[in-house]
Amino acid sequence: MAKTLLAFTSALFCLALGASVYAADVKTMSIITMNDTPQLLEVKDGLLKGLAAHGYTEGKNLKVDFKSAQGNFGTAQQIVRQFIGEKPDVIVTITTPTSQAAVAATKEIPIIFTTVTDPLKSKLVTRLKHPGGNASGISDLVPTERQLDIVKEIVPKLKRLGLVYDPSLDNARSTVESIKALAPKMGFTTVESPAMGLNNVPSAGQALVGRVDAIFVPNDTTVYGAFESLVKVAQDAKLPIFTAERRSVQRGAVATVGFDFVDMGKRTADMVDKVFKGTKPGDMDVQYMKDLPNSLALYVNKESAEKMGVKLSPALLKRAAQVF
Amino acid sequence: MSLYAFTGALETGLAFALVALGAYLTFRVLDFPDLTVEGSFPLGAAVAAKLMVSGVDAWTATIVAGLTGCLAGFATAFLNLKLRILHILAGILTAIALYSVNLRIMDRPNIGLINMTTVYTPFEKLGVPSLYAPMVLLLIVVIVAKIAVDLFLGTGFGLAMRAAGANPRMAQANGIQVGRMIVVGLAIANGLTALSGALFAQMLGAADVSMGIGVIVVALAAVIGGTALMPSRLIPLLTLSCVLGSILYRIALALALSSDAIGLTASDVNVVTAVLVAVALWVPVRKSSLLRRAGGAK
Numbered sequence: 001m002a003k004t005l006l007a008f009t010s011a012l013f014c015l016a017l018g019a020s021v022y023a024a025d026v027k028t029m030s031i032i033t034m035n036d037t038p039q040l041l042e043v044k045d046g047l048l049k050g051l052a053a054h055g056y057t058e059g060k061n062l063k064v065d066f067k068s069a070q071g072n073f074g075t076a077q078q079i080v081r082q083f084i085g086e087k088p089d090v091i092v093t094i095t096t097p098t099s100q101a102a103v104a105a106t107k108e109i110p111i112i113f114t115t116v117t118d119p120l121k122s123k124l125v126t127r128l129k130h131p132g133g134n135a136s137g138i139s140d141l142v143p144t145e146r147q148l149d150i151v152k153e154i155v156p157k158l159k160r161l162g163l164v165y166d167p168s169l170d171n172a173r174s175t176v177e178s179i180k181a182l183a184p185k186m187g188f189t190t191v192e193s194p195a196m197g198l199n200n201v202p203s204a205g206q207a208l209v210g211r212v213d214a215i216f217v218p219n220d221t222t223v224y225g226a227f228e229s230l231v232k233v234a235q236d237a238k239l240p241i242f243t244a245e246r247r248s249v250q251r252g253a254v255a256t257v258g259f260d261f262v263d264m265g266k267r268t269a270d271m272v273d274k275v276f277k278g279t280k281p282g283d284m285d286v287q288y289m290k291d292l293p294n295s296l297a298l299y300v301n302k303e304s305a306e307k308m309g310v311k312l313s314p315a316l317l318k319r320a321a322q323v324f
Numbered sequence: 325m326s327l328y329a330f331t332g333a334l335e336t337g338l339a340f341a342l343v344a345l346g347a348y349l350t351f352r353v354l355d356f357p358d359l360t361v362e363g364s365f366p367l368g369a370a371v372a373a374k375l376m377v378s379g380v381d382a383w384t385a386t387i388v389a390g391l392t393g394c395l396a397g398f399a400t401a402f403l404n405l406k407l408r409i410l411h412i413l414a415g416i417l418t419a420i421a422l423y424s425v426n427l428r429i430m431d432r433p434n435i436g437l438i439n440m441t442t443v444y445t446p447f448e449k450l451g452v453p454s455l456y457a458p459m460v461l462l463l464i465v466v467i468v469a470k471i472a473v474d475l476f477l478g479t480g481f482g483l484a485m486r487a488a489g490a491n492p493r494m495a496q497a498n499g500i501q502v503g504r505m506i507v508v509g510l511a512i513a514n515g516l517t518a519l520s521g522a523l524f525a526q527m528l529g530a531a532d533v534s535m536g537i538g539v540i541v542v543a544l545a546a547v548i549g550g551t552a553l554m555p556s557r558l559i560p561l562l563t564l565s566c567v568l569g570s571i572l573y574r575i576a577l578a579l580a581l582s583s584d585a586i587g588l589t590a591s592d593v594n595v596v597t598a599v600l601v602a603v604a605l606w607v608p609v610r611k612s613s614l615l616r617r618a619g620g621a622k
Contacts, residue, residue: 067581070594071534071537071538072537072538073524073528073532073534073535073537074336074339074340074524074538074542074574074577075577075581076528077332077336077524077527077528078329078332078333078336078574078577078578078581079581080332081328081329081331081332081333081336082325082326082328082329082332082578082581082582084328085325085326085327085328085329085332086326096434096530097434097528097530097532097534100434100436100437100438100528100529100530101528101529101530103438103529104437104438104527104528104529104530105529121436122434122436122530123436123437123438123439123440123529123530124436124438126439167427167433168423168427168433168533168534169433170432170433170434173432173433174432196423
């Protein structure tokens with residue numbers, strides 16, 4: 001027991017020494033993410049790039065502490081506690097559960113949340129305009145209607161749309177709900193094919209072959225984790241796949257209208273910069289990435305489209321921000 | 325490690341101590357490796373959260389959540405005893421089924437509980453700083469649960485359960501219904517686990533369907549680590565070591581999380597934790613082998 005105590009006190013001293021090295025004009029930012037998926041790491045990279053553009057250089061006038069809970073909720077809770085103890089100038093929370101843990105744990109330290117789909121339903125804020133309190137941030141709610149417009153433009157005879165998604169993911173599920181609500185108005189029906197876990201992604205795709213005219217994948221880290229296997233199924237069956245973000249188009253989806261996660265990180269950085277300059281998060285409106293100026297662009301994959309049996313018109317290719 | 329990191333480790337450790345007590349009953353007393361907990365932990369969180377947002381008071385919600393955990397234990401016992409499915413597999417089957425059940429209960433993968441009246445709120449009103457409020461209640465709940473388990477294992481029924489785990493054939497021959505012991509043991513263990521899930525969700529500010537990930541590892545680390553650090557043959561000391569094991573695991577994790585200074589990064593947390601737990605397991609072994617060598621001449 002005495003040894004453990006000794007270890008604690010020496011650890012405490014080390015931390016105290018480490019903290020005193022930094023001068024007063026150094027801003028401190030602690031970032032927590034629930035998982036280390038590529039999209040979320042892109043947000044973090046964008047955040048650091050954005051802050052660099054605002055004049056904050058890591059190691060010079062910015063100290064960054066980045067931690068991942070690696071999917072474990074107990075760990076997330078402890079990381080949040082540790083951050084609060086270090087009293088950074090801002091805590092940036094990536095994903096819904098980490099944002100909830102931080103907002104529940106502190107009413108003082110400013111929190112900027114990002115990649116949260118529904119800040120109201122997740123109880124992070126009680127209103128979007130001037131939310132009050134110590135938290136504000138950016139929602140990654142996708143422009144679903146615009147994405148479905150592109151599906152209809154490329155597959156004009158669309159009657160049945162297959163949806164491959166992991167029902168345990170809040171983001172994916174809310175997108176699927178809104179697609180089902182939009183479907184009658186847009187003149188097609190939906191066929192759901194749930195994929196719980198990476199291993200079930202290819203079979204979820206196979207289950208749709210012959211039953212649908214096209215497949216749509218919402219923002220879903222599970223399906224994107226095994227996306228190549230779904231692309232292969234779709235190419236073999238000549239079924240076009242559409243997605244909700246850019247990176248998956250590069251990996252073989254036909255097209256999407258969406259935002260870039262690095263860009264989303266940069267927009268998060270704009271909010272963090274305001275916090276550094278003294279604005280309270282409670283005075284900053286919660287933003288929706290899809291509604292921000294110049295956040296949306298059309299991305300297409302010409303080669304994969306041909307393999308999936310659809311032709312992209314020259315006019316469409318011209319409109320695209322990027323052709324893979 | 326700051327005070328906040330330390331109290332964070334303590335309260336998380338206390339919340340998971342209930343899972344550790346349950347795991348002690350199944351793994352150690354009954355010799356039944358029960359993996360149901362990966363499903364019954366988020367089940368407790370889901371039931372409590374759903375009831376709370378539907379307007380049920382937090383205490384009732386928490387108790388009902390614990391009782392639904394008992395049902396999860398019954399399910400695993402049924403699969404094992406009636407359908408003759410291997411114990412590990414029975415637990416896995418219940419856990420994956422609970423994943424879908426939890427989604428149904430919550431109707432979505434995540435329910436936020438921020439700014440709601442939770443079981444911790446009365447303690448804040450009594451003047452306990454909000455930082456310590458969860459710890460005070462959790463400490464009371466864990467002590468009560470620990471003593472209850474101790475007393476239970478001392479009753480005739482509890483002794484029968486220990487016999488059923490230690491030597492099922494002998495127990496059967498002496499008229500103990502081993503099946504009934506497994507049913508009751510699993511129900512208590514998963515009830516404690518679901519209670520832990522409900523309490524943890526209210527502390528975290530949300531119930532999430534993915535909350536069960538890694539619960540079994542944490543429980544095992546607490547039971548094995550705790551009893552390795554404090555070996556004993558007395559039930560009250562063994563249950564105490566499970567509780568302490570759960571807290572020490574969290575302190576180890578907190579140390580791992582603040583290990584940036586020595587060149588480790590965020591993604592190394594799991595391996596650092598594994599090394600710390602392995603060392604905790606190895607130290608008592610080494611100590612006893614040294615003692616044996618020293619006393620070899622005797």
